[in-house]
Amino acid sequence: MAIAGDDSNHGVDDARIARIAAAITVFPGFPKPGISFQDVTGIFHKPEVFRDAIGLFVERYKGKGITLVAGIEARGFFFAPTIALEVGAKFVPLRKPRKLPGDLKEYSLEYGTDKIEMQIGAVEPNDRAIIVDDLIATGGTLCAAVKLLERAGAEVVECSCVVELQELKGREKLGKIPVFVLVETN
Numbered sequence: 058m059a060i061a062g063d064d065s066n067h068g069v070d071d072a073r074i075a076r077i078a079a080a081i082t083v084f085p086g087f088p089k090p091g092i093s094f095q096d097v098t099g100i101f102h103k104p105e106v107f108r109d110a111i112g113l114f115v116e117r118y119k120g121k122g123i124t125l126v127a128g129i130e131a132r133g134f135f136f137a138p139t140i141a142l143e144v145g146a147k148f149v150p151l152r153k154p155r156k157l158p159g160d161l162k163e164y165s166l167e168y169g170t171d172k173i174e175m176q177i178g179a180v181e182p183n184d185r186a187i188i189v190d191d192l193i194a195t196g197g198t199l200c201a202a203v204k205l206l207e208r209a210g211a212e213v214v215e216c217s218c219v220v221e222l223q224e225l226k227g228r229e230k231l232g233k234i235p236v237f238v239l240v241e242t243n
């Protein structure tokens with residue numbers, strides 16, 4: 058089953074998106090010069106704004122046959138378990154190295170020494186997955202997450218983020234996998 062609508066938030070619900078955007082604080086020069094850090098934690102300081110964000114994701118995915126919601130450490134974990142619960146899917150954490158026990162699948166990020174890891178057995182044949190993170194910048198993290206899930210046998214239906222840094226053109230890296238975002242910025 059396809060997900061209807063285009064990948065951006067246009068026309069979804071301006072009032073909720075405006076509240077979410079207003080709850081994001083930008084910290085210039087953090088964690089290093091040249092980076093303007095988009096801090097989503099303010100969303101969680103206001104339960105009604107947290108509800109706005111979860112509601113927008115759940116309305117998009119509920120009833121679409123999603124069986125797996127993967128969240129990327131660390132800030133994808135803020136959103137993904139709640140979305141999974143509401144759409145009736147399992148939550149699967151994709152973690153930084155040396156955090157998960159047991160048998161793992163891993164995928165290296167292309168630009169660094171970092172990897173993301175997932176427990177073997179988290180994915181079943183025919184799982185229909187979405188991948189959730191707070192932000193897409195270069196797209197490298199989501200790209201690694203897609204490959205990890207696909208190699209484990211899942212169909213990745215879409216990637217979902219709260220914020221997109223449009224200038225970095227991360228969605229181009231994802232190729233045919235759609236990227237749904239709530240707030241677009243540069």
Ligand SMILES: O=P(O)(O)OC[C@H]1O[C@H](OP(=O)(O)OP(=O)(O)O)[C@H](O)[C@@H]1O
Pocket residue numbers: 129130131132133190191192193194195196197198199227
């Ligand atoms: O699109 P990309 O260029 O790959 O960047 C996006 C990633 O960067 C941030 O995580 P960060 O590396 O800050 O890790 P953290 O969430 O553990 O702090 C963000 O939460 C995404 O996971």
Ligand SMILES: Nc1ncnc2[nH]cnc12
Pocket residue numbers: 092093094095096192194222
């Ligand atoms: N500007 C930014 N703000 C928050 N997380 C990020 N990850 C990569 N770039 C980021």
